[in-house]
Amino acid sequence: MASVGRPIPAVTPDMAGFFEGARRGQLMVEKCDHCGALRFPAHDLCAKCLGRGATWVPVSGRGEIYSFNIMHQVYHPAFAAEVPYAVIVVKLEEGPKMISNLVGIKPHEIRIGMPVEVTFERGGEDLMIPKFRPRAR
Amino acid sequence: MTTDLRAKCAIAGLGQTRMGKNFDHPNAMGFAIEAIELALEDAGLSREDLDGLLVNPGVTWMENAMASFSLQQAMGLTDLTLTATMNLGGATAGAMIMHATQAIAAGMANVVACVFADAPLRPPSPEKGKAAGGSAAAYGFARGLNAYYGQFGVNAAYAFVAQRHMHLYGTRQEHLGAIAVAERDWANLNPAAQFYDAPMTMADYNAARWVVEPFHLYDCCLVSNGGLAVIVTSAERAKSLKHPPVYILGMGQGHPGGDPMDTLVSGAPLAKKTAFKMAGIELGDIDFAELYDCYTFTVLVTLEDYGFCKKGEGGPFVEGGRIGPKGSLPVNTGGGQLSSFYMWGMTPVAEAVVQMRGEAAARQVPRHDIGLVSGNGGILSTHSTLVLGANP
Ligand SMILES: [Zn+2]
Numbered sequence: 001m002a003s004v005g006r007p008i009p010a011v012t013p014d015m016a017g018f019f020e021g022a023r024r025g026q027l028m029v030e031k032c033d034h035c036g037a038l039r040f041p042a043h044d045l046c047a048k049c050l051g052r053g054a055t056w057v058p059v060s061g062r063g064e065i066y067s068f069n070i071m072h073q074v075y076h077p078a079f080a081a082e083v084p085y086a087v088i089v090v091k092l093e094e095g096p097k098m099i100s101n102l103v104g105i106k107p108h109e110i111r112i113g114m115p116v117e118v119t120f121e122r123g124g125e126d127l128m129i130p131k132f133r134p135r136a137r
Numbered sequence: 138m139t140t141d142l143r144a145k146c147a148i149a150g151l152g153q154t155r156m157g158k159n160f161d162h163p164n165a166m167g168f169a170i171e172a173i174e175l176a177l178e179d180a181g182l183s184r185e186d187l188d189g190l191l192v193n194p195g196v197t198w199m200e201n202a203m204a205s206f207s208l209q210q211a212m213g214l215t216d217l218t219l220t221a222t223m224n225l226g227g228a229t230a231g232a233m234i235m236h237a238t239q240a241i242a243a244g245m246a247n248v249v250a251c252v253f254a255d256a257p258l259r260p261p262s263p264e265k266g267k268a269a270g271g272s273a274a275a276y277g278f279a280r281g282l283n284a285y286y287g288q289f290g291v292n293a294a295y296a297f298v299a300q301r302h303m304h305l306y307g308t309r310q311e312h313l314g315a316i317a318v319a320e321r322d323w324a325n326l327n328p329a330a331q332f333y334d335a336p337m338t339m340a341d342y343n344a345a346r347w348v349v350e351p352f353h354l355y356d357c358c359l360v361s362n363g364g365l366a367v368i369v370t371s372a373e374r375a376k377s378l379k380h381p382p383v384y385i386l387g388m389g390q391g392h393p394g395g396d397p398m399d400t401l402v403s404g405a406p407l408a409k410k411t412a413f414k415m416a417g418i419e420l421g422d423i424d425f426a427e428l429y430d431c432y433t434f435t436v437l438v439t440l441e442d443y444g445f446c447k448k449g450e451g452g453p454f455v456e457g458g459r460i461g462p463k464g465s466l467p468v469n470t471g472g473g474q475l476s477s478f479y480m481w482g483m484t485p486v487a488e489a490v491v492q493m494r495g496e497a498a499a500r501q502v503p504r505h506d507i508g509l510v511s512g513n514g515g516i517l518s519t520h521s522t523l524v525l526g527a528n529p
Contacts, residue, residue: 071293112304113304
């Protein structure tokens, strides 16, 4: 995988449920224990109801491209051989947005509104990390 | 309850250090002190006259939680009655001037220095013969999953918002380019601009390297070392000082919250409402505009949000040189942050003062009775509006 050498995210306590789900092949978001609002990434409290406490829940892994960019500048050596590469914003069917990468497509073929679905790749020694790939509508 | 602050205070002094790749001081504090000294001299005041000090720290002194106190000590300022370290990103310059005006009008201070300084560029390193640090290092931060996905820095996040504007409203690359070219045309008339000697055509704009699509190199501001300060005092006192007062007619802030990708709207509509009401003006009264331009795209959205054109029509609006030196609406008349220098919200404030005083030489706009200044922080997150006037 081209992702070898990428900065591996630390599994912080607030994001542990996300990475546990990824290991099972499930894309997870946080669900407020009080009002049920979904959010990503993890937050200590709910911006809608200010309730504390949330549970990681699996989502469909389906969504569409909400926006994207194409990075040409190298900010970290792991990306030196990858520029230009795209970073995407996926709007999940369930509502929350996620920043990610899209595999199986050239950066300049990406369009807003394209349907995508989650796929997982190994990151570092023992993490699975979600990315997205195009899907049929 | 309302207190009429219209024309109660004025900008009486402007201090600007050398801008860009200069290493006149080892850190931002040095640039801040030089800028304040220059502003005091410009106003015909001395250090002892200052009783207020407001500081907007740039990225290189963020770790200094009490920057204004550090600066007070470094400058040997005593018996201040007003100080604060303020940060609304690029909206801070306007917000500092508002805070100063409110305090002066309330009798809590008399002469207030408002300063921004930063030194993110490092001198060339002797071993490697090339610059270490620089804008990429200072602004390319990322954590956690974003770093894994290669999403680094503010450019990349702003690009998401611009891309949605292009998708929803049909905004084209050439529309962003028209803003970059117009500001360059202005910079070519401003000897203090970093791109004074470098004309740029649309072809040059398109040929420049990409930073992050949809932003070319010249869609992004010129990260600079330097310091900029203004002196705010009462309108009465300002009249007795060296330069004609630049009256503060209206002030406002707007911070919409939410996700700018969803709305594509800045805080300008909110901030404008307060500021224009205070100033008693309408959009048609504006002679020139100094709009916060961390990116070309920010100018496009800001033009829409003040109502110079309808939402989504910022692209066609800037075509044909409308905001350039020969256009009907002069915008960012010193070359802005794109072609002159990036000092956060102080760049548009400084140029407005120069224009208001009629000291802009080759780039002087013919009518300069009322100027609009905008500040924008984060990603369309915070916004400040100033309406400045040559007359009370
Ligand atoms: Zn909730």
